[in-house]
Amino acid sequence: xxxxxxxxxxxxxxxxxxxxxxxxxxxxxxxxxxxxxxxxxxxxxxxxxxxxxxxxxxxxxxxxxxxxxxxxxxxxxxxxxxxxxxxxxxxxxxxxxxxxxxxxxxxxxxxxxxxxxxxxxxxxxxxxxxxxxxxxxxxxxxxxxxxxxxxxxxxxxxxxxxxxxxxxxxxxxxxxxxxxxxxxxxxxxxxxxxxxxxxxxxxxxxxxxxxxxxxxxxxxxxxxxxxxxxxxxxxxxxxxxxxxxxxxxxxxxxxxxxxxxxxxxxxxxxxxxxxxxxxxxxxxxxxxxxxxxxxxxxxxxxxxxxxxxxxxxxxxxxxxxxxxxxxxxxxxxxxxxxxxxxxxxxxxxxxxxxxx
Numbered sequence: 001x002x003x004x005x006x007x008x009x010x011x012x013x014x015x016x017x018x019x020x021x022x023x024x025x026x027x028x029x030x031x032x033x034x035x036x037x038x039x040x041x042x043x044x045x046x047x048x049x050x051x052x053x054x055x056x057x058x059x060x061x062x063x064x065x066x067x068x069x070x071x072x073x074x075x076x077x078x079x080x081x082x083x084x085x086x087x088x089x090x091x092x093x094x095x096x097x098x099x100x101x102x103x104x105x106x107x108x109x110x111x112x113x114x115x116x117x118x119x120x121x122x123x124x125x126x127x128x129x130x131x132x133x134x135x136x137x138x139x140x141x142x143x144x145x146x147x148x149x150x151x152x153x154x155x156x157x158x159x160x161x162x163x164x165x166x167x168x169x170x171x172x173x174x175x176x177x178x179x180x181x182x183x184x185x186x187x188x189x190x191x192x193x194x195x196x197x198x199x200x201x202x203x204x205x206x207x208x209x210x211x212x213x214x215x216x217x218x219x220x221x222x223x224x225x226x227x228x229x230x231x232x233x234x235x236x237x238x239x240x241x242x243x244x245x246x247x248x249x250x251x252x253x254x255x256x257x258x259x260x261x262x263x264x265x266x267x268x269x270x271x272x273x274x275x276x277x278x279x280x281x282x283x284x285x286x287x288x289x290x291x292x293x294x295x296x297x298x299x300x301x302x303x304x305x306x307x308x309x310x311x312x313x314x315x316x317x318x319x320x321x322x323x324x325x326x327x328x329x330x331x332x333x334x335x336x337x338x339x340x341x342x343x344x345x346x347x348x349x350x351x352x353x354x355x356x
Contacts, residue, residue, distance in 0.1 A: 008040035008052040014067055014329055015041060015049055017107035025106045026053070026060070026113065029099040033058070048077070048240060052116065059118070060098065064111040067328060078102060080240045081112035086160040087213065091151055093236045117235035119224035126274035130230045137279030140231055142289060144220065145281075147233050148254070149294045152212040152247040161213060165244025170208055174249065175200050175307070182314045185321040187337060193344040196310060199351050203303050209296055214250035216241035219257050220273035251290055252304030255283050256312040266342055306350050313343035 019039055027033050038054040053060040063077055081100040088094040100112035120127070132140060156162055166173070179197045186192060215222075217238050224235035259271040260282050274280070281289060283305075291298035320336035322328050 008042050011039060011041040011051065012330070017064075021106050022053075022062075025101060025103075026099065029113075030060075048238075053113070059116040060113050061095070061116045062111055062113050064107065064109055066322070076240070077110040077112050080242075081114075083164060083242050084114070084239045086164060087154070087239065087242065090154045090158065090161065091213070091236075093147065093233065094239065095235060095237065117224045117237070118227070119234055120227055120230055121222075121224060121237075122220040122273055124272055124274065126277050132230065132279070134279030136231065137277055138281065140225075141275075141279070141281045141286075143231060143233060144223065145286060145289055146293065147223070147236065148215070148218050148250065149290065151215060151218075151236075152210075152250070152294065154213045156211060156213060156244060162244070164213065164242070165211075167211060167244060168208065170211070170243075170245040171204050171249065174245070174311075175204050178307075178311050178314050182310075182317065185314065185318045187317075187321055187324045190317070190337065191341055191344055193313075193347070196306075196344055196347045196351065200303070200307055200310060203306075205300075205303060208246040209248045210246065211244050212247045212250075214243060214245045214247060215239065216243065216245070216250060216253055218250060218254045220275070247294070247296065248298070248301065248304045249307065251287070252301070252306075252308035253311060254308070255286060255305060256308035258283050258286065267346070270339065302350065306347050309343050309347050309350070313340045313347070316340045316343065 019037065022039075023037050026037070033055045035055060040052045040054075042050040042052065049064050049066055051062040051064075053062055063080065065077060078100055081097050084094050085097045088096065095114040095117050098113045098115060100110075101107075102110050104110075120130070126132070126137075130136075154161060179200070182193070182197065215236065217240065218236075222236060222238045223233050224237065226232040226234045257270075257273065258275050259267055259273075260280070261276045261278070263276075268276070287298050287301050290296070316336045317340040319328075319333055320340060323330070323333040323336065
C-alpha cells in the first residue's frame with residue numbers, strides 16, 4: 001500500500017520573505033526554471049524553517065533560520081550545506097545541495113536550496129495507510145537504528161570528513177558549550193538547574209567512546225520513508241548539528257525524543273513521533289540493540305541519556321527565550337518555558353538513582 005507523503009502548507013505570516021528576489025536568485029543559479037514559483041512551508045520543526053518551492057513539476061527545498069535568530073552557530077545554514085555536501089558521497093541518504101546564499105538582500109538571511117526527497121515523514125501519529133503491524137513496526141525501528149549505525153561507520157580519515165569537526169575533546173566541549181547556552185537563555189522565573197549542570201560536568205566520561213560522523217538530531221521526523229515500502233529509509237534530513245563526535249552522544253540525543261507507551265502524561269505530550277506504538281522498541285531496547293549491532297559498550301549509558309535530555313531542555317529554552325523577547329509570535333512556543341522546566345526535573349529523576 002502506498003502511504004501519503006509529507007505535505008506542506010501555506011507559509012506562516014511571520015515566516016514570509018520576498019518571493020520575487022528568491023525567484024531571481026534561483027533562476028541565476030539553476031538551469032531550467034520557468035514561470036513563477038509556488039512556495040509553501042513544511043509544518044514540522046521549531047528551529048530552522050523548511051519550504052517547498054515548485055516550478056511546474058520541479059520541486060526544490062529551501063532551508064533558512066527563523067526570524068529573530070541571533071546565535072549564528074545555532075542556525076548556520078551555510079555550514080549545514082557544506083556538511084551535507086561532504087557527507088553525501090559517503091552516505092547517500094543525505095540530499096543533494098543545489099545552491100546556497102549569504103546575500104541578505106535576497107531573503108534577509110543565509111539559506112540553501114536542496115533537492116526534494118519525496119516520501120513519508122513520520123510525525124506524532126502513525127499513518128494507518130502505512131499498514132504496519134507490530135512486527136513491521138519493530139522492523140521499521142531496527143532499520144532506523146541500523147541507518148544511524150551505518151552513519152557512524154563512515155570513514156573519518158577521509159579529508160572532507162575529517163574537516164567536519166574538532167576531534168578529541170568533543171564530550172567536554174559539549175558539556176561546557178550547552179551549559180553556557182543554557183545560562184544565556186534563562187528567562188525571568190526560570191529554574192537555573194545548576195545541580196544538573198554540575199552533575200554533567202562531574203560525571204562526563206574522560207573521553208569519547210569513538211570519533212564518528214554524528215547527525216546530532218536523528219529522529220523519525222528527520223528521515224524519509226519510501227511511500228511504496230515504508231520499511232525502507234531513503235533519506236536523512238536536517239544536518240544542522242552534524243559533526244565529528246561521540247556516537248553515544250548521538251544516540252542519547254535521539255532518545256531524548258523517544259517517548260514510549262509507559263511514560264507519564266506530561267512526557268507523552270512531548271511526543272512528536274510514534275515511538276509509543278505497539279511494536280516500537282523501548283529506550284532500553286534501543287540502547288541494547290545499538291550496542292549489540294554496533295559493537296560499542298553501552299553498559300554505562302546514564303550520562304548520555306541525561307545529557308540528551310539536558311540538550312533538548314536547552315534547545316526548548318532557547319526557543320522560549322526568543323518568544324519571550326517577542327522575536328517570534330508563534331503561539332506553540334508559549335508553553336516552552338514550562339516544557340524546559342519539566343525536562344530539567346526529568347534529568348533530576350535520572351540523576352538521583354545514580355547517587356548524585
